[in-house]
Structure formats: structure tokens, C-alpha cells
Amino acid sequence: MKRRPTIMDVAARAGVSKSTVSLVLQGSPQVKPATRSAVQDAMAEIGYVYNRAAANLRSASVGLVGLVINDLRNPFFTEFATTLQMTLAAQGYATVIANSDEDPTLQAKLVASMIEHGVTALVISPAYGEASDTFDALARRAIPVLQVLRKGDERTGIFPFASFDYAGGSAAATRHLVDQGARNIAFVGGLPGRAITRERKSGWREVLKEQGIAEIALHGKSSRAFGMQAAETLLADHPKVDAAVCFNDLVALGLMTGFARAGRPIGQGFPIVGFDDIEEAAQSWPPLSSVACDIAGFARETADRLLAWMVEGQRPEPEIRSPVRLVARASSLGVGP
Amino acid sequence: MKRRPTIMDVAARAGVSKSTVSLVLQGSPQVKPATRSAVQDAMAEIGYVYNRAAANLRSASVGLVGLVINDLRNPFFTEFATTLQMTLAAQGYATVIANSDEDPTLQAKLVASMIEHGVTALVISPAYGEASDTFDALARRAIPVLQVLRKGDERTGIFPFASFDYAGGSAAATRHLVDQGARNIAFVGGLPGRAITRERKSGWREVLKEQGIAEIALHGKSSRAFGMQAAETLLADHPKVDAAVCFNDLVALGLMTGFARAGRPIGQGFPIVGFDDIEEAAQSWPPLSSVACDIAGFARETADRLLAWMVEGQRPEPEIRSPVRLVARASSLGVGP
DNA sequence: CTTAGCTATTGGATCGTTCCAATTCTAGTC
DNA sequence: GACTAGAATTGGAACGATCCAATAGCTAAG
Numbered sequence: 001m002k003r004r005p006t007i008m009d010v011a012a013r014a015g016v017s018k019s020t021v022s023l024v025l026q027g028s029p030q031v032k033p034a035t036r037s038a039v040q041d042a043m044a045e046i047g048y049v050y051n052r053a054a055a056n057l058r059s060a061s062v063g064l065v066g067l068v069i070n071d072l073r074n075p076f077f078t079e080f081a082t083t084l085q086m087t088l089a090a091q092g093y094a095t096v097i098a099n100s101d102e103d104p105t106l107q108a109k110l111v112a113s114m115i116e117h118g119v120t121a122l123v124i125s126p127a128y129g130e131a132s133d134t135f136d137a138l139a140r141r142a143i144p145v146l147q148v149l150r151k152g153d154e155r156t157g158i159f160p161f162a163s164f165d166y167a168g169g170s171a172a173a174t175r176h177l178v179d180q181g182a183r184n185i186a187f188v189g190g191l192p193g194r195a196i197t198r199e200r201k202s203g204w205r206e207v208l209k210e211q212g213i214a215e216i217a218l219h220g221k222s223s224r225a226f227g228m229q230a231a232e233t234l235l236a237d238h239p240k241v242d243a244a245v246c247f248n249d250l251v252a253l254g255l256m257t258g259f260a261r262a263g264r265p266i267g268q269g270f271p272i273v274g275f276d277d278i279e280e281a282a283q284s285w286p287p288l289s290s291v292a293c294d295i296a297g298f299a300r301e302t303a304d305r306l307l308a309w310m311v312e313g314q315r316p317e318p319e320i321r322s323p324v325r326l327v328a329r330a331s332s333l334g335v336g337p
Numbered sequence: 338m339k340r341r342p343t344i345m346d347v348a349a350r351a352g353v354s355k356s357t358v359s360l361v362l363q364g365s366p367q368v369k370p371a372t373r374s375a376v377q378d379a380m381a382e383i384g385y386v387y388n389r390a391a392a393n394l395r396s397a398s399v400g401l402v403g404l405v406i407n408d409l410r411n412p413f414f415t416e417f418a419t420t421l422q423m424t425l426a427a428q429g430y431a432t433v434i435a436n437s438d439e440d441p442t443l444q445a446k447l448v449a450s451m452i453e454h455g456v457t458a459l460v461i462s463p464a465y466g467e468a469s470d471t472f473d474a475l476a477r478r479a480i481p482v483l484q485v486l487r488k489g490d491e492r493t494g495i496f497p498f499a500s501f502d503y504a505g506g507s508a509a510a511t512r513h514l515v516d517q518g519a520r521n522i523a524f525v526g527g528l529p530g531r532a533i534t535r536e537r538k539s540g541w542r543e544v545l546k547e548q549g550i551a552e553i554a555l556h557g558k559s560s561r562a563f564g565m566q567a568a569e570t571l572l573a574d575h576p577k578v579d580a581a582v583c584f585n586d587l588v589a590l591g592l593m594t595g596f597a598r599a600g601r602p603i604g605q606g607f608p609i610v611g612f613d614d615i616e617e618a619a620q621s622w623p624p625l626s627s628v629a630c631d632i633a634g635f636a637r638e639t640a641d642r643l644l645a646w647m648v649e650g651q652r653p654e655p656e657i658r659s660p661v662r663l664v665a666r667a668s669s670l671g672v673g674p
Numbered sequence: 675c676t677t678a679g680c681t682a683t684t685g686g687a688t689c690g691t692t693c694c695a696a697t698t699c700t701a702g703t704c
Numbered sequence: 705g706a707c708t709a710g711a712a713t714t715g716g717a718a719c720g721a722t723c724c725a726a727t728a729g730c731t732a733a734g
Contacts, residue, residue: 004478006720017684022722032682047477052453053390054720057689064454072419073412082409082436089443094450097434099419106426113431116389117401117454140384141341224620257622283561285594343690354714359692369712391690394719 005048014042025050056118063093065306066114066122068107070150072099076248076276076295077125080149083299084123091307104129115141121310123302126152128194135159144309146316148302151195162302162320166196166275169291169324171203173245173273176289176326178211180271180333182243187217188230188255189247197247200275204245222247227254228261235262242270243332249274249281249290256284256331271332286330293324342385351379362387393455402432402643403451403459405444407487409436413585413613413632414462417486420636421460428644441466452478458647460639463489465531472496481646483653485639488532499639499657503533503612506628506661508540510582510610513626513663515548517608517670519580524554525567525592526584534584537612541582559584564591565598572599579607580669586611586618589625593668608669623667630661 007021014021016035023031024039031039042048065088069077085095096114100107107127111134114122121144131152138145139158147161177185187204190197201217208215216238220226227250234241234255246252252274256266266272266286274281277292301322308314344358351358353372360368361376368376379385402425406414422432433451437444444464448471451459458481468489475482476495484498514522524541527534538554545552553575557563564587571578571592583589589611593603603609603623611618614629638659645651 008720018721019684019723020682023683026722030682035682047474049449049474049478050453051394051455051720053455054394054689055722057388057391057394057691057720058722059689073415075410075412078410078415082438085436086438086443089446089450094433094454095435096431098432099422101419101423106423109426112386113426116387117431118388118390137384137386141386224617228620254620257620260622280561283565283591283594285597345690355691356693356714357712360713363692367712372712388690391719392692394690394721395692396719 005046014039065095066119067097068124070127079295083296087303100127102127108134125149160316164293165321166199167203170200172326174204174207177243184241185243186241189251192219224254227251228258231258244272246274249276249278289329289332292327342383351376400430403456404434405461407464416632420633424640437464439464445471462486497653501630502658503536504540507537509663511541511544514580521578522580523578526588529556561591564588565595568595581609583611586613586615626666626669629664
């Protein structure tokens with residue numbers, strides 16, 4: 001009675017065989033238009049819904065993409081995840097989004113659960129930490145896996161990796177600050193020892209070397225709170241520092257708040273540049289200069305690459321870097337509030 | 338060769354029957370420990386993964402929960418979604434998160450896709466707009482559906498609804514501003530005609546009536562940008578207004594930025610209170626007073642309610658309101674920066 | 675009227691698991 | 705050594721779709 005209707009029920013109602021119903025479901029041009037609409041009416045009448053699980057059992061590919069993100073609360077990743085999901089949805093693929101919350105154990109569970117549910121492909125921005133088992137399991141099934149935005153530990157090199165040209169971005173930012181007359185440019189934020197910190201620092205370091213400037217770097221969690229704390233540290237311990245490249249916008253905004261609190265608003269003689277160009281950057285006061293990563297564009301490219309891999313079996317290059325763009329705003333242009 | 342191994346392969350390897358393997362998978366106490374470990378070894382050796390789709394085909398319930406959110410980019414919803422997912426994950430349930438992006442059409446597609454994938458239950462914060470078809474389909478299958486945070490159109494009353502006591506919260510906020518000596522308290526933000534705007538306004542209105550204060554409300558998109566715009570409007574057209582209750586923190590932060598830009602920092606003679614108490618509220622300058630909704634707690638309660646419904650068939654009450662808490666910070670306490 | 679050559683439809687096998695009833699094993703008792 | 709109760713294991717049917725080879729229906733040509 002409460003049983004959910006099957007194609008057999010539809011077939012009985014429409015007076016055809018289950019095979020015909022199946023053909024209609026797959027949009028086969030084989031079926032006569034009259035038959036097709038009879039079947040469709042029958043489906044509507046008895047409230048039939050497709051049972052994808054049953055279908056996949058017989059016919060492999062599912063059209064289900066898994067997306068595992070290390071920190072979904074971070075707006076940067078949220079934007080990426082939602083855009084990717086919507087792009088894939090437009091192509092008829094369903095996406096399962098999951099947040100590993102930087103926990104490799106949870107991440108392993110999530111990935112396992114996704115494999116069990118039969119994802120056809122996986123996009124992952126890995127949590128830091130030991131995860132070789134997780135990746136081994138993925139490699140063993142021949143599931144297309146795309147690492148994005150972040151590289152896991154060394155062993156994950158088996159899977160293609162796509163991200164932004166962070167080094168180029170921070171170099172551009174640093175050069176911009178030099179152009180503004182800054183001489184002692186600190187690097188603020190980023191946990192030490194991580195690939196992304198290394199990348200974002202390397203561009204800054206390169207320019208400093210070029211200019212013969214000494215390095216001052218403050219590392220820590222990439223949060224607003226750390227930025228505020230860093231402001232105090234800079235003001236107290238590094239009075240000569242006259243500009244900063246920040247690991248990301250959150251740190252930069254925190255830094256801005258910290259300076260404002262100390263009565264030394266950013267932008268007047270102390271230019272800073274953030275990274276990521278999150279929505280808030282343009283809306284802070286003063287507006288925050290930032291290295292813009294076109295996340296939405298990147299998400300769309302990711303979707304394209306994934307589809308090319310899934311559908312045409314065309315594996316992407318092992319490492320892809322999307323260009324970034326420096327957006328100069330008041331926070332680095334000496335235009336005070 | 339590349340075929341993914343099945344329980345038959347495991348059975349062959351372990352020298353038992355497929356039924357025994359199945360029992361091991363289900364953790365049945367029936368199997369002899371020796372047999373159990375033999376089977377488990379075999380699974381490890383050939384890299385077996387459970388095929389949930391096949392299992393569900395035979396035995397109904399899946400342990401898959403759908404979560405459809407109207408705007409996943411909004412940190413408020415992000416926090417809810419991630420906490421809910423992690424809580425359910427701890428209970429062994431997988432969660433599919435999807436973002437409808439306020440688009441009823443996309444929402445319908447997402448819900449349909451989830452039903453096809455066989456979700457056992459659905460949590461939805463509906464997009465505004467016509468969605469009766471979507472909900473009819475859900476009602477027809479007897480899938481537990483919990484509406485959260487937002488009520489859809491009137492027709493969705495069929496499903497239980499859980500949210501916060503918004504009216505109580507805005508009443509508390511308004512009373513607090515009155516206590517600070519404010520007399521002309523504006524309400525800023527919220528799109529007109531929506532249930533949530535009505536609720537958040539009603540508490541404010543109630544207190545104004547009590548105090549015999551005239552109403553001034555500025556409605557608009559609940560964004561930082563609108564808050565900035567509202568600041569200009571208030572300063573230009575409503576010079577008498579001396580405090581504001583904001584629809585949410587984003588608007589409040591925008592308002593703060595707008596006032597700062599105009600050289601009239603918030604907190605000095607112009608107290609404001611936001612709503613939601615997002616992480617940023619405590620970190621802005623001045624720190625923003627806000628009506629705190631314990632989203633993480635709410636998400637955990639939601640998970641509990643859902644589990645009670647799914648597992649014990651215990652349908653929640655038609656309308657549940659979780660209490661909120663006013664967090665007074667500098668933005669409403671007259672403590673200037 | 676038969677038949678070839680289409681197009682449209684169909685029955686049966688199949689996917690990987692669970693469920694059930696039936697069978698085999700084990701050990702204890704007489 | 706036969707018997708039995710319980711524990712452990714097993715083979716086959718079932719879930720709801722797809723796929724394939726086979727069949728039915730139709731038209732036009734011979």
C-alpha cells in the first residue's frame with residue numbers, strides 16, 4: 001500500500017511492458033510518441049519516482065560527485081563548493097558536499113561513505129594530516145579524484161591538483177606595496193610548514209630578495225583573531241614595519257581592526273594587501289586591497305575538468321595553476337578614511 | 338579485472354558463502370569469531386567496499402539525510418549545515434548538503450534528485466517562492482521532512498517547523514536600546530512581506546507600542562551593502578533616529594561601516610543591535626551587540642528530532658521555537674572606540 | 675498474398691546485496 | 705554410537721532498475 005511504485009506498476013497502468021517504461025525513462029527515441037505520453041501520464045497518476053539506486057546497480061555510472069572540503073565555514077570554500085555544485089547541477093550531476101572540518105579521521109569516514117554511496121568522481125580539498133589510506137582506497141577503485149586549492153601530504157601526488165598561482169599573486173602584492181613606497185613589508189598569517197603558506201610566502205620573499213629587504217613574518221591561524229593579535233605584535237615589537245602582505249583577507253581584516261583599535265587606521269602610511277578577495281574585502285573600511293582569486297570561475301573550470309575526465313576519460317594535467325589578479329583598494333593606496 | 342569486488346568475491350576468498358559475508362557486514366553475533374576474522378581479512382585483501390545502493394535496494398532505509406539550504410553562502414546557514422552534518426555523521430548517517438540559492442526551481446530539482454537517491458529524511462530551509470509541487474512530492478512518499486529556520490509558503494504547513502524565537506529576541510534587543518536611553522529606534526533590513534521579517538519586526542514593534550514610540554523601518558536585502566546604504570538614508574532623511582535594531586548582523590555591520598565612513602562611528606550615542614551573533618560580530622570594531630542564536634545547539638537539537646522521527650517514528654510538534662539570548666557589546670553600550 | 679526491412683515492443687537475465695527457510699555442524703546427553 | 709538442541713552456515717528468492725536478443729507490428733515492394 002505505502003510501497004513506493006516501481007516501473008512495473010507504471011507499466012501495468014499504462015498497459016505496456018516494464019522495458020518500454022525503462023526506455024521512456026531513458027528518453028529513447030525508439031518509443032512511439034503516443035506510447036511515451038501514455039507512460040508519462042501513468043507515472044504522474046501513480047506518483048512514480050525513479051529509483052536511482054536500483055538503476056545504478058545494473059548500469060554503473062551514477063552522476064554523483066563527491067565534494068569534501070576541509071573547512072566549509074570559510075567563505076572562500078563555501079563559495080567554491082556552492083558554485084561547483086550549481087555548475088554540476090546544471091549538467092545533471094548531483095553533488096554531495098561534506099565538511100571534514102580539518103579532521104583527517106572524519107575525512108576518511110566521509111570519503112568511505114561517499115565511495116559506498118557510489119560517487120563517480122571526487123573533488124577534495126584535503127584536511128592536513130595523514131590520509132594515505134583514504135587516498136589509497138580511492139586510487140584502488142579507479143575513481144577520478146581532483147585535488148583542489150590545497151595539496152594533501154606528499155603521497156597524494158598521485159592525483160591531479162588544481163589551484164591558484166599563489167606565488168605569483170603574493171609577488172604582485174609585494175611589488176605593489178614597494179611601489180607605494182613601503183620598505184619593511186611583513187608577511188602576516190599562515191601556519192608554518194604548510195604548502196599553501198610556503199607558496200603564498202614565496203612570492204613575497206622573492207620580491208624582498210630582489211629589493212634587498214629583510215624578512216619579517218608572523219605566522220599563526222588564518223583567522224581574524226590572529227590578525228588582531230598580529231597588529232598588537234607588530235605595533236609593539238616591530239615599529240619599523242610599514243606595510244604587510246597578509247596570508248588571507250580574514251587576517252588582513254583582523255589586522256585592520258587591530259590597527260583601528262590602536263588608533264592607527266590602516267591606509268595612512270601603512271598599506272596592507274590581503275588574499276582571496278572575499279566579498280567583505282570591498283565592503284570593509286577602508287576597502288581592503290586583495291589578491292583576487294576568481295573562485296566562481298575556478299569552480300566552473302573544475303567542473304569542466306571533472307566532466308572531461310568522467311565523460312571522455314581525459315585526465316587533467318598533474319598540476320594546474322589558475323591566474324590571480326591584484327585588486328588595489330584604499331587599504332594600500334594611502335587614501336585615508 | 339577492474340570490476341569492483343562483491344561479497345561473492347570475498348566469500349570465495351574466505352571460503353564461506355555470500356550469506357555469511359553478509360552477516361559479517363551487518364555485525365551479526367551469529368557468526369563464529371574465527372569465521373568473522375577470516376572474512377574481514379579477505380575483505381581487506383581484495384579491497385572490498387560495501388555497495389550501499391545494492392543493499393538499500395533490498396532493505397529499505399538508507400541512513401542518508403538530505404539538507405537543502407536556501408543560501409549556503411550565508412555564514413549563519415553554513416554553520417547550521419556543517420554542524421548538522423557532523424552531528425549526523427557521528428550517528429552513522431550521511432548527509433547530502435545542497436544549496437538552492439533562493440531559487441525555487443533549482444530547489445525542486447535538488448529535492449527531486451535527493452528523493453531519487455533515496456534520502457530517508459529531509460531537512461529544508463526553503464527558498465521563497467512557489468514550491469507546492471516540491472512539497473507534495475515529499476508528502477506523497479512518507480518521508481520525514483523538517484522545515485528549519487524559515488517557513489516556506491503557507492502550504493508547507495504540513496511539515497513541522499523549528500526555528501528561533503525571533504520575536505522575543507528583537508523585543509529584548511529593543512528593550513535594551515530603550516534602557517540605553519534611545520528614543521527613536523529604527524528597524525533596518527529584512528525584505529518586506531516575508532515571515533522572518535515579520536517575526537523579527539514584531540518584537541521591536543511591540544516594545545515601541547509599549548513605549549509609545551513611532552515606527553521607522555528601512556527594508557531591503559539582508560546584506561552588508563544594504564546596511565551601508567541604509568546608513569546614508571538614516572543620516573540624510575531621519576536625523577532624529579538615535580538607535581537601530583538590525584534584521585541581521587550583516588546589515589548591522591554594513592550600517593556600522595556606513596556610519597564610520599560618514600565620520601559618525603557607531604556606539605557613541607547611536608547604539609545598534611544585530612541579529613544572529615555571527616562570529617564576526619564579536620570581532621568587529623566596536624564589537625557588535627547581537628541577538629545570539631545558538632546555531633550549533635539548534636543544529637544538534639535538529640539532528641536529535643530528526644533521529645527521533647526517523648528511528649522511533651516520533652513526529653515533532655508542528656512548531657518549535659528555540660530561545661535566543663541578547664549579547665550586549667560595545668556597539669550598544671555607549672563605549673566608544 | 676508473401677516477404678523483406680523497418681520500427682516498436684517485450685521477456686528474461688543481470689547487477690550486489692539482504693532476507694528467509696533450510697541445512698549442516700558441534701557438543702552434550704543418554 | 706545414536707540422538708538432540710542449539711549454533712553456525714548456506715542456497716535461493718527478492719529488491720527495482722537496465723540491457724540484450726528476440727519478437728510483434730507495420731508498410732511497401734514483389
